Amino acid sequence: MENTIDLAESITAAKCSENLSSVEDAIYVIGGKWKLKIIIVLQESGNIRFNELQRNIRGISARVLSNELKDLELNGFVKRVVHAEQTPVVVEYISTDYSRTLRNVIIALSDWGKMHKRNIRTEAFLSQ
Incomplete structure (x- = not known):
C-alpha cells in the first residue's frame, strides 16, 4: 500500500513534511471535541434525527x-435528508460511504485509547 508510513525507512525532510501536512489536513477535517463523536453515533445509529x-x-x-x-x-x-412529504417536515442525518472510510482510523484510535488508559492506570498503580 503506497499511502502507508514505513517508520523503519529513513525519513527525509520532504517525506516528514508531507506526512505532517497530511496529518494536519486530517485533523483539520475531523478534529475537535465533537466531530468524531458525531460520526461514530451516525455510523452506529443509521438515520437519526437532530x-x-x-x-x-x-x-x-x-x-x-x-x-x-x-461542517x-x-x-x-x-x-x-429532508422528508418534506411528511407533516411536520422530518430531517434526518446519515453517515455517508465516505465517512465509513474512517472506520479503521476510529477503531485504531479506540484501541490506542484503551491501551493508553491501561498504561496510565498501571503506571499510577506502580508509583504508589
Whole structure:
C-alpha cells in the first residue's frame, strides 16, 4: 500500500513534511471535541434525527451540533435528508460511504485509547 508510513525507512525532510501536512489536513477535517463523536453515533445509529443525535452526544449544545453537522456535510461525511412529504417536515442525518472510510482510523484510535488508559492506570498503580 503506497499511502502507508514505513517508520523503519529513513525519513527525509520532504517525506516528514508531507506526512505532517497530511496529518494536519486530517485533523483539520475531523478534529475537535465533537466531530468524531458525531460520526461514530451516525455510523452506529443509521438515520437519526437532530434531537436524538443531541441526546446521544452528552454535553453538546444544539448550536454547536448544528455547526458541526454543517461542517461534516460540507466535507462529505454527513448527508442531511429532508422528508418534506411528511407533516411536520422530518430531517434526518446519515453517515455517508465516505465517512465509513474512517472506520479503521476510529477503531485504531479506540484501541490506542484503551491501551493508553491501561498504561496510565498501571503506571499510577506502580508509583504508589
